[in-house]
Amino acid sequence: MQRTRFGDMACSIARTLDVIGEPWSPLILRDVYVGIRRFEQLQQDLGISRKVLAERLRWLVDNGVLARTEYSSRPPRHEYTLTQKGLELCDLLMVMVRWGDRWTAGEAGPPVLYRHHACGEISHVELHCSVCDRPMRAGDVDVLPGPGAVPA
Amino acid sequence: MQRTRFGDMACSIARTLDVIGEPWSPLILRDVYVGIRRFEQLQQDLGISRKVLAERLRWLVDNGVLARTEYSSRPPRHEYTLTQKGLELCDLLMVMVRWGDRWTAGEAGPPVLYRHHACGEISHVELHCSVCDRPMRAGDVDVLPGPGAVPA
């Protein structure tokens, strides 16, 4: 398919997509996040082709999102766990869940709920400003060129 | 490629991916968000194939993320704008930017900056709990089955 490489673009969205933009990657991440860590389990839970699963896992490990660790040496068995980099990607999943819950969940309601450790309540994520702590959504900002922008 | 349909899964992540999970879709959304609204401009800015661009735009319009509006009737000319549903998807882009800035920007620094209207400062998004307002990251929650979950 000779797909265009997103990783070289001067855009953090494109570079993030380069890491988890392939089909299945976010769902693999979700599964590892909720504790499905082994190849066989992942394949069955997702219904993904084994070939593609192997490719994706290798890519995610190579990119430092997952770590492949041995949980038994004889016989050699491995499982996949989140790195810090991968755990922070799961923040992204929470925001996807929020949007999906609002716009695609329909009658049945959200498939999963989050209970916040700090307050013990069922809740969801909201976006706040790192400086003033007030809500900060896509409509609440100006977009300006940063130091890593390419000169026009 | 006979790709698996994500839209039917009982998972808000999968259902969100069904809408913007194809390659290019998030970048199209980004462009429309920053004011690139016309077919020709999008094609040039992204370097995307015209065929794929047409497909993606149709899909995004059909799914209510973008609206196709006529800005000139003779000759007929159209532009694409964000719906409310689409604007809320841009929240997701902001979180992607945050992760990409942290983990992929490197030496040069972030390609774009956000200035928050409310405080006027350059800042970035952080995830907070909708109930207690304190930070809420992927590691700060328990995941529980919700009403829309499929019975195991």
Added chain:
DNA sequence: TGCTAGCGTTCCCTTAAGGAACTCACGAGG
């Protein structure tokens, strides 16, 4: 010795992405 589990790899088929060329409607210029 054969069975089974866990993890992949190989092979083939179909479909989607890239790219260039083509279409169509319209306005402008000569």
Added chain:
DNA sequence: CCTCGTGAGTTCCTTAAGGGAACGCTAGCA
């Protein structure tokens, strides 16, 4: 009137990626 240019797609061909099934490998176990 004829031609050119522009915006917005569409068509066609090539190539590569996803799906699925079968195969391989290692090792514990009966």
